[in-house]
Amino acid sequence: MLAVSVLDRRDAETCARLAALSAECGPPGPGPNPYSADPVLSALGMDLLRCLIRHVSDGTAPVFLSRVASGRLQVVSPNPAFSVSVAHSGDLVAAALCDQYPVGIDVQKQDGRKLDDLVDAVLCPVEREQFERDGRTVFFDTWTRREAALKAVGQSILTVREIETEDGCLMEHRGRHLLARNIESAVPGYSIAVAVALAQGDPVRPQSD
Numbered sequence: 001m002l003a004v005s006v007l008d009r010r011d012a013e014t015c016a017r018l019a020a021l022s023a024e025c026g027p028p029g030p031g032p033n034p035y036s037a038d039p040v041l042s043a044l045g046m047d048l049l050r051c052l053i054r055h056v057s058d059g060t061a062p063v064f065l066s067r068v069a070s071g072r073l074q075v076v077s078p079n080p081a082f083s084v085s086v087a088h089s090g091d092l093v094a095a096a097l098c099d100q101y102p103v104g105i106d107v108q109k110q111d112g113r114k115l116d117d118l119v120d121a122v123l124c125p126v127e128r129e130q131f132e133r134d135g136r137t138v139f140f141d142t143w144t145r146r147e148a149a150l151k152a153v154g155q156s157i158l159t160v161r162e163i164e165t166e167d168g169c170l171m172e173h174r175g176r177h178l179l180a181r182n183i184e185s186a187v188p189g190y191s192i193a194v195a196v197a198l199a200q201g202d203p204v205r206p207q208s209d
Contacts, residue, residue: 001056001097001098001099001100002096002097002098002103002194002196003052003055003056003096003097003098004094004095004096004097004105004183004194005048005051005052005094005095005096006092006093006094006095006107006183006185006186006192007044007048007092007093007094008091008092008186008187009040009041009044009091009092009093010091015044015047018044018047018048018051019047021047021051021054022046022047022050022051024054025050025051025053025054025062025063026050026062026063026064026077027062027064030046030065030066030067030073036088038088041088041093042086042088044088044093045086045087045088045093045094045095046065046086048086048093048094048095049065049073049084049086049095049097050063050065052095052097053075053078053082053084053097056097057078057079058078061077061078062077062078063075063077063078064076064077065084070154072151072154073085073086079099081099082097082098082099083097083098083099083101083102083103083152084096084097084103085103085104085105085148085151085152086105087105087106087107087148087151088107089107089108089109089190090107090109090111090189090190091109091187092107092109092185092187092190092192093107094106094107094192096194098196100196101152101196101197101198101199102152102153102154102196102197103151103152103194103195103196103197104147104148104149104150104151104152104153104194104195104196104197105148105151105192105193105194105195106143106144106145106147106148106151106192106193107144107185107190107191107192108140108143108144108147108190108191108192109189109190110136110137110140110189110190110191115136115139118139118143119131119139122139122142122143122146123138123139123142124165127142127165137191140191141182141191141193143191144182144191144192144193145169145171145180145181145182145193145195146163146171146180147193148180148193148194148195149163149171149173149178149180149195149197150163150173151195152178152195152196152197153173153174153176153178153197155173155174169181171195176197176198177197177198178195178196178197178198179195179196179198180193180194180195181193181194181195
């Protein structure tokens with residue numbers, strides 16, 4: 001099972017309802033990510049994640065989360081097997097949950113930053129051709145796939161150069177295969193991606209009959 005939820009913080013009514021639902025999930029647990037540049041969005045991401053966990057569970061068990069030194073969240077209850085991830089950018093916050101593989105999610109606002117150096121650092125030759133042909137969205141879509149993949153394997157963004165892309169969605173990082181895919185954003189001007197890190201020995205391509 002893979003579940004994803006995305007929220008626009010400008011939707012005040014939904015945010016208020018989300019906070020109320022989160023309060024019903026149990027004690028607050030860890031606060032906003034200490035590494036976050038936007039504590040308000042980070043706290044909203046915690047509410048979104050707690051509600052997502054409650055939604056895919058039986059709906060009654062309390063939700064307990066903990067945070068390791070790196071900032072990554074872990075589920076204590078109702079199911080420690082859940083892998084979870086939260087991201088935010090601009091006005092969007094996103095949460096992902098997977099019960100089979102480590103998961104990562106990323107969202108990026110397609111802002112007006114200069115991309116020249118980043119394109120050279122992040123994109124492979126084929127992706128650079130796509131960027132030159134199709135524009136900035138290609139970069140942000142690729143960046144979110146790669147950052148989501150790094151979150152899934154618990155690695156720093158500083159290792160982004162070590163990601164090898166085989167076909168856009170299938171990636172490899174230090175011998176670990178990952179699947180990453182972009183999600184269409186309901187809000188224009190954003191790129192969103194979710195990734196899972198496959199277990200050793202799992203097929204990385206669909207098996208033919």
